[in-house]
Amino acid sequence: xxxxxxxxxxxxxxxxxxxxxxxxxxxxxxxxxxxxxxxxxxxxxxxxxxxxxxxxxxxxxxxxxxxxxxxxxxxxxxxxxxxxxxxxxxxxxxxxxxxxxxxxxxxxxxxxxxxxxxxxxxxxxxxxxxxxxxxxxxxxxxxxxxxxxxxxxxxxxxxxxxxxxxxxxxxxxxxxxxxxxxxxxxxxxxxx
Amino acid sequence: xxxxxxxxxxxxxxxxxxxxxxxxxxxxxxxxxxxxxxxxxxxxxxxxxxxxxxxxxxxxxxxxxxxxxxxxxxxxxxxxxxxxxxxxxxxxxxxxxxxxxxxxxxxxxxxxxxxxxxxxxxxxxxxxxxxxxxxxxxxxxxxxxxxxxxxxxxxxxxxxxxxxxxxxxxxxxxxxxxxxxxxxxxxxxxxx
DNA sequence: CAATGATATGTAATAATATTACATCAGTTC
DNA sequence: GAACTGATGTAATATTATTACATATCATTG
Numbered sequence: 001x002x003x004x005x006x007x008x009x010x011x012x013x014x015x016x017x018x019x020x021x022x023x024x025x026x027x028x029x030x031x032x033x034x035x036x037x038x039x040x041x042x043x044x045x046x047x048x049x050x051x052x053x054x055x056x057x058x059x060x061x062x063x064x065x066x067x068x069x070x071x072x073x074x075x076x077x078x079x080x081x082x083x084x085x086x087x088x089x090x091x092x093x094x095x096x097x098x099x100x101x102x103x104x105x106x107x108x109x110x111x112x113x114x115x116x117x118x119x120x121x122x123x124x125x126x127x128x129x130x131x132x133x134x135x136x137x138x139x140x141x142x143x144x145x146x147x148x149x150x151x152x153x154x155x156x157x158x159x160x161x162x163x164x165x166x167x168x169x170x171x172x173x174x175x176x177x178x179x180x181x182x183x184x185x186x187x188x189x190x191x192x
Numbered sequence: 193x194x195x196x197x198x199x200x201x202x203x204x205x206x207x208x209x210x211x212x213x214x215x216x217x218x219x220x221x222x223x224x225x226x227x228x229x230x231x232x233x234x235x236x237x238x239x240x241x242x243x244x245x246x247x248x249x250x251x252x253x254x255x256x257x258x259x260x261x262x263x264x265x266x267x268x269x270x271x272x273x274x275x276x277x278x279x280x281x282x283x284x285x286x287x288x289x290x291x292x293x294x295x296x297x298x299x300x301x302x303x304x305x306x307x308x309x310x311x312x313x314x315x316x317x318x319x320x321x322x323x324x325x326x327x328x329x330x331x332x333x334x335x336x337x338x339x340x341x342x343x344x345x346x347x348x349x350x351x352x353x354x355x356x357x358x359x360x361x362x363x364x365x366x367x368x369x370x371x372x373x374x375x376x377x378x379x380x381x382x383x384x
Numbered sequence: 385c386a387a388t389g390a391t392a393t394g395t396a397a398t399a400a401t402a403t404t405a406c407a408t409c410a411g412t413t414c
Numbered sequence: 415g416a417a418c419t420g421a422t423g424t425a426a427t428a429t430t431a432t433t434a435c436a437t438a439t440c441a442t443t444g
Contacts, residue, residue: 040411073423079424097361098359100401144350148343152362161362161366164363164365165363166363167359167360169359170355171356172356172357174353178354232440234393252430265394267394271395292430
């Protein structure tokens with residue numbers, strides 16, 4: 001029996017991928033949040049969340065899979081999907097249905113230092129609202145959402161429908177990509 | 193050259209599948225609507241729409257494929273997806289993103305006799321709102337939607353985001369499936 | 385009516401996304 | 415350390431969707 005099997009050879013993975021300080025900070029925040037909900041932020045989950053936080057556009061499961069392979073491990077789809085399920089359940093990420101891809105929940109993005117005051121699931125209510133730009137692929141989570149949610153709640157109330165989660169996805173063209181009404185301005189840098 | 197290749201041997205398909213009178217009526221309505229938009233309601237598209245209208249819950253593309261095979265033809269995935277694309281573009285059906293499945297647009301369901309007054313695309317604006325029951329799988333298109341849409345429009349306006357389409361999907365438990373607050377009442381007949 | 389061009393469909397292969405089932409491993413508790 | 419729980423590894427497969435190219439249909443119009 002090998003005495004050294006305790007920590008797998010994936011030492012770089014624990015905080016690997018060169019996550020920026022800002023993202024490492026967010027990862028710690030996330031770890032605290034899910035600890036408060038009785039969840040364990042394992043290295044796998046941490047890495048997946050870090051990659052999603054790092055990306056500027058929604059990331060697909062198989063994209064994540066590819067990126068994870070650059071580390072010491074050789075993960076298979078279930079690895080990624082399990083991590084994603086965990087992060088979704090704990091309100092740390094959202095799934096954009098129209099894209100089959102994932103984005104961080106905004107309350108991880110904002111730079112509040114360490115608030116242990118509330119669980120993320122409560123804030124997010126498993127519901128989110130997004131603006132999706134067809135040109136640049138960027139996704140913006142709508143902060144103004146309470147109004148939308150209130151209308152939905154009222155409709156559900158009338159119909160005796162118990163809302164468990166809700167998603168609002170608006171697709172179109174964002175300000176930066178708009179075909180320049182004043183001045184000349186191409187459809188944004190590049191869709192990438 | 194065979195002189196009889198004009199109408200393929202799929203004669204039963206033209207109004208096959210034993211669509212009810214009500215559905216045949218809706219299909220005619222739909223044909224008029226898309227004719228008004230310069231679209232052709234071919235037998236394929238008609239059959240796909242009919243099957244979607246017939247179903248009581250959202251139907252997946254491969255479900256449709258299976259059902260179409262019972263007719264004279266042996267369609268492949270592109271056949272179904274092309275028909276679905278057409279029906280989506282002409283506002284006759286909606287895609288439920290969370291289910292990767294399709295439902296008819298409500299304005300086909302309602303029993304207005306024959307109104308040629310407006311194109312469906314205008315009514316639907318490529319946007320729709322749904323309540324999705326996890327228990328019975330039923331989906332209800334929200335009629336009350338203008339309020340939701342107005343809020344979204346106002347948000348998009350503020351952000352200079354050009355809305356092209358929007359979907360709202362609320363997942364939960366419908367009235368019939370609710371675990372009986374007054375009286376005893378199981379979780380509805382059966383999810384089917 | 386044949387030639388044309390546009391639209392629609394057939395067909396085979398494959399891509400992209402997601403899940404199942406079962407084995408193994410790690411951490412906790414008694 | 416045995417037994418339990420939760421997390422991960424692994425292989426196979428299921429489900430959903432698209433690409434590329436060939437063929438057919440339809441509505442003209444020359």
